[in-house]
Amino acid sequence: MIDAPSAPRRAAIIAVGSELLTPFRTDTNSLFVTSTLNDLGIEVVAKLIVGDRRDELSSAIAECLRRADLLVLTGGLGPTDDDVTRQAAADALGLALREDPTIVERIRARFARRGVEMPAVNRVQALVLETASVLPNANGTAPGQWIERGDKRVLLLPGPPREMQPMLEAVLGERLAPLAAGARIYRRVLRIAGRAESEVEQVAQPVYASWAAWTPPVSTSILAAPGQIELHFSVGAPSEEEGRATLDRATAEMLAVLGADVFSTDGSALEEVVGRQLRERCWRIATAESCTGGLLASRLTDVAGSSDYVDRGVVCYSNRSKTDLLGVPEAAIREHGAVSEAVGLAMAAGMRDLAGVEVAVGITGIAGPGGGTAQKPVGTVVVAVAFPGGERVRRFLFLGGRAQVKLQAAQAALNMVRLALDEFLPTAGA
Amino acid sequence: MIDAPSAPRRAAIIAVGSELLTPFRTDTNSLFVTSTLNDLGIEVVAKLIVGDRRDELSSAIAECLRRADLLVLTGGLGPTDDDVTRQAAADALGLALREDPTIVERIRARFARRGVEMPAVNRVQALVLETASVLPNANGTAPGQWIERGDKRVLLLPGPPREMQPMLEAVLGERLAPLAAGARIYRRVLRIAGRAESEVEQVAQPVYASWAAWTPPVSTSILAAPGQIELHFSVGAPSEEEGRATLDRATAEMLAVLGADVFSTDGSALEEVVGRQLRERCWRIATAESCTGGLLASRLTDVAGSSDYVDRGVVCYSNRSKTDLLGVPEAAIREHGAVSEAVGLAMAAGMRDLAGVEVAVGITGIAGPGGGTAQKPVGTVVVAVAFPGGERVRRFLFLGGRAQVKLQAAQAALNMVRLALDEFLPTAGA
Numbered sequence: 135m136i137d138a139p140s141a142p143r144r145a146a147i148i149a150v151g152s153e154l155l156t157p158f159r160t161d162t163n164s165l166f167v168t169s170t171l172n173d174l175g176i177e178v179v180a181k182l183i184v185g186d187r188r189d190e191l192s193s194a195i196a197e198c199l200r201r202a203d204l205l206v207l208t209g210g211l212g213p214t215d216d217d218v219t220r221q222a223a224a225d226a227l228g229l230a231l232r233e234d235p236t237i238v239e240r241i242r243a244r245f246a247r248r249g250v251e252m253p254a255v256n257r258v259q260a261l262v263l264e265t266a267s268v269l270p271n272a273n274g275t276a277p278g279q280w281i282e283r284g285d286k287r288v289l290l291l292p293g294p295p296r297e298m299q300p301m302l303e304a305v306l307g308e309r310l311a312p313l314a315a316g317a318r319i320y321r322r323v324l325r326i327a328g329r330a331e332s333e334v335e336q337v338a339q340p341v342y343a344s345w346a347a348w349t350p351p352v353s354t355s356i357l358a359a360p361g362q363i364e365l366h367f368s369v370g371a372p373s374e375e376e377g378r379a380t381l382d383r384a385t386a387e388m389l390a391v392l393g394a395d396v397f398s399t400d401g402s403a404l405e406e407v408v409g410r411q412l413r414e415r416c417w418r419i420a421t422a423e424s425c426t427g428g429l430l431a432s433r434l435t436d437v438a439g440s441s442d443y444v445d446r447g448v449v450c451y452s453n454r455s456k457t458d459l460l461g462v463p464e465a466a467i468r469e470h471g472a473v474s475e476a477v478g479l480a481m482a483a484g485m486r487d488l489a490g491v492e493v494a495v496g497i498t499g500i501a502g503p504g505g506g507t508a509q510k511p512v513g514t515v516v517v518a519v520a521f522p523g524g525e526r527v528r529r530f531l532f533l534g535g536r537a538q539v540k541l542q543a544a545q546a547a548l549n550m551v552r553l554a555l556d557e558f559l560p561t562a563g564a
Numbered sequence: 565m566i567d568a569p570s571a572p573r574r575a576a577i578i579a580v581g582s583e584l585l586t587p588f589r590t591d592t593n594s595l596f597v598t599s600t601l602n603d604l605g606i607e608v609v610a611k612l613i614v615g616d617r618r619d620e621l622s623s624a625i626a627e628c629l630r631r632a633d634l635l636v637l638t639g640g641l642g643p644t645d646d647d648v649t650r651q652a653a654a655d656a657l658g659l660a661l662r663e664d665p666t667i668v669e670r671i672r673a674r675f676a677r678r679g680v681e682m683p684a685v686n687r688v689q690a691l692v693l694e695t696a697s698v699l700p701n702a703n704g705t706a707p708g709q710w711i712e713r714g715d716k717r718v719l720l721l722p723g724p725p726r727e728m729q730p731m732l733e734a735v736l737g738e739r740l741a742p743l744a745a746g747a748r749i750y751r752r753v754l755r756i757a758g759r760a761e762s763e764v765e766q767v768a769q770p771v772y773a774s775w776a777a778w779t780p781p782v783s784t785s786i787l788a789a790p791g792q793i794e795l796h797f798s799v800g801a802p803s804e805e806e807g808r809a810t811l812d813r814a815t816a817e818m819l820a821v822l823g824a825d826v827f828s829t830d831g832s833a834l835e836e837v838v839g840r841q842l843r844e845r846c847w848r849i850a851t852a853e854s855c856t857g858g859l860l861a862s863r864l865t866d867v868a869g870s871s872d873y874v875d876r877g878v879v880c881y882s883n884r885s886k887t888d889l890l891g892v893p894e895a896a897i898r899e900h901g902a903v904s905e906a907v908g909l910a911m912a913a914g915m916r917d918l919a920g921v922e923v924a925v926g927i928t929g930i931a932g933p934g935g936g937t938a939q940k941p942v943g944t945v946v947v948a949v950a951f952p953g954g955e956r957v958r959r960f961l962f963l964g965g966r967a968q969v970k971l972q973a974a975q976a977a978l979n980m981v982r983l984a985l986d987e988f989l990p991t992a993g994a
Contacts, residue, residue, distance in 0.1 A: 158787055165588075166587070357589065429858065444879075451876055452875045459876065540865075
């Protein structure tokens with residue numbers, strides 16, 4: 135009687151390369167690997183970064199195989215002396231390496247297509263662990279390898295993402311997806327603006343705490359970025375329908391408590407959400423920025439096709455430019471200061487008239503580190519929106535350095551536009 | 565006879581936290597830790613990322629201590645059940661934990677300053693390994709710990725960077741810098757614009773290859789970012805003078821072959837270099853952007869104090885706004901197209917007149933994904949600079965997606981301004 139092979143549950147990842155042990159580079163391959171493994175219901179229990187040393191890598195491999203039943207290695211499959219992954223895996227697994235003539239031919243042909251003879255060093259890339267399956271590399275010379283030993287699996291992948299990623303997807307699709315059939319992990323991300331992490335946590339925690347008792351249970355994590363909080367839901371479900379239905383139920387419960395502060399449930403960035411709102415209304419937008427220095431315009435134009443609704447922007451860093459470009463009354467600046475509701479509104483209204491668009495935004499503030507006062511400390515930012523529904527203006531106090539203040543101010547401005555547009559003409563299914 | 569303690573040479577780093585094993589977060593603390601250790605001549609031989617599980621962390625600690633003589637852990641010192649670093653370290657080292665009343669008082673006082681009573685859970689943060697030295701945390705509640713056992717050292721640090729970084733610098737300065745006196749690693753970064761990585765490598769490699777034979781040898785690595793290549797030099801030298809002299813010699817050799825394409829040797833970003841040039845000349849700058857959508861203005865204003873020399877910017881996404889805001893002749897757009905040398909120059913000249921500044925930049929291009937033609941494919945960007953020395957205009961073809969094209973275009977524009985200003989009035993010691 136032969137047992138059907140069981141799917142691995144616990145994986146470890148080793149990123150190989152001495153450059154990943156310097157202050158200048160970090161392993162990012164493991165994020166993609168983790169996501170792909172998680173989709174099959176496989177948890178990552180440890181990640182290691184090891185340099186190009188055969189002895190150290192070999193003992194790291196042995197150690198990881200004690201902790202995990204699937205080990206994924208990225209990097210170290212190149213042709214130079216620094217590339218020790220094949221040899222270290224052979225050492226750790228007690229397997230011999232043999233040259234695969236098919237691979238030699240494939241590499242030779244790859245070079246020939248570029249009219250180049252295969253350098254002798256590349257021959258080591260044809261060394262294969264005995265019992266390993268060879269994984270073809272459509273985007274490079276180094277093939278991958280898949281080794282099974284008892285209930286342990288080891289996967290050797292090249293380091294460059296464009297070689298590694300398709301190879302990983304192909305081998306998992308072929309070897310593990312059938313075992314995991316129906317038992318995948320489904321995910322959803324809710325993005326929230328206008329609330330601090332602790333506020334979101336306070337409101338969200340009692341809701342998601344109860345999901346641990348659901349069948350299947352939904353797990354939640356909360357991640358903070360400047361001006362944005364993300365709630366990540368994941369659920370292991372036997373079918374896509376069940377996964378989606380469970381996530382829909384969780385999303386609905388969370389929307390009931392967080393309301394309009396949730397700006398996306400489909401991974402969209404705030405500038406994409408605002409772009410869709412403008413496009414739906416056939417409205418155009420123009421921006422008048424001081425302390426954000428063009429960051430708001432740059433974010434709006436990060437979206438492909440944004441030339442359909444972004445008309446123009448001005449960055450008026452000097453007071454004179456506020457008057458010149460937008461007709462902000464000098465008296466308003468004198469009386470209220472450049473960072474004031476009056477000036478913010480004058481910037482937005484001036485821009486709306488000047489550009490002849492439906493929506494205009496004015497931002498004025500103190501990004502720091504200089505320029506703060508007791509009344510208006512560094513981080514004080516006024517955002518104003520002028521649009522067919524009227525005018526909105528708010529004053530914020532953002533913490534953090536200059537870059538953080540700029541980021542939060544641009545995010546707050548996008549969020550004010552979103553809320554204003556939603557309120558004036560709520561759209562279905564946004 | 566008591567041996568003087570010797571400095572550790574080989575370090576391992578463990579980042580603790582289950583969130584670091586998801587597809588959404590990666591450990592970045594280790595980059596700072598690595599840099600700080602390297603400065604003392606200590607090499608990082610492995611990095612691990614482990615979840616919030618006491619048994620797994622404990623065995624990871626034991627394993628790392630076999631490989632390294634210094635182990636730095638970040639994270640897992642918070643007050644919740646998930647925070648297992650103290651306990652796991654005690655398990656691995658066979659040491660007991662005791663509550664330190666001084667720490668309890670310090671945490672209690674920290675809460676009291678905010679008018680809050682210390683939550684009972686925070687008490688675990690006062691648990692200290694026997695024989696450990698407590699490292700005060702100026703920016704949070706979790707103190708760090710420093711443990712010496714034979715020739716092994718273990719350092720427990722909190723996860724938040726603003727708590728971790730000053731604590732690490734303080735403890736290493738106190739405990740290890742005296743041992744490492746004179747044997748530090750010195751570094752320099754050369755930043756290069758206007759050349760591809762392979763071009764830099766081709767020119768630089770024959771130069772830096774010879775440095776391996778120097779006494780002390782200089783090692784070099786090359787890192788590419790959009791629109792920018794970095795050459796990192798490092799040298800282990802017995803004194804700061806010798807380290808600096810060696811790096812000066814290496815820098816001079818590299819400048820001799822790369823010339824004016826090196827824009828900084830002191831870590832400055834391109835916008836900072838341009839900012840200094842403008843400040844030295846008491847000149848002001850204004851920007852007229854189409855495809856970069858405000859990114860150039862945003863980068864210029866990322867520099868603290870840039871309000872001294874940034875006057876204004878406009879983002880003219882629509883053709884009408886180019887005519888309205890900058891007086892670009894409609895005929896020029898009709899005849900040459902919006903993406904053309906004629907329109908780029910008209911944007912720069914129009915902006916210079918309008919703002920009454922010394923330097924103005926015009927950028928027009930096709931960021932994609934739509935809008936390309938056979939003659940002007942996606943990635944075509946024209947940059948023009950108008951300044952007291954005349955006019956400069958160049959056409960580029962950038963590869964990559966929309967974001968990459970924007971980044972490279974803004975970088976190329978900054979670099980054209982830099983080169984134009986340097987050429988017209990070369991500055992000493994830039």
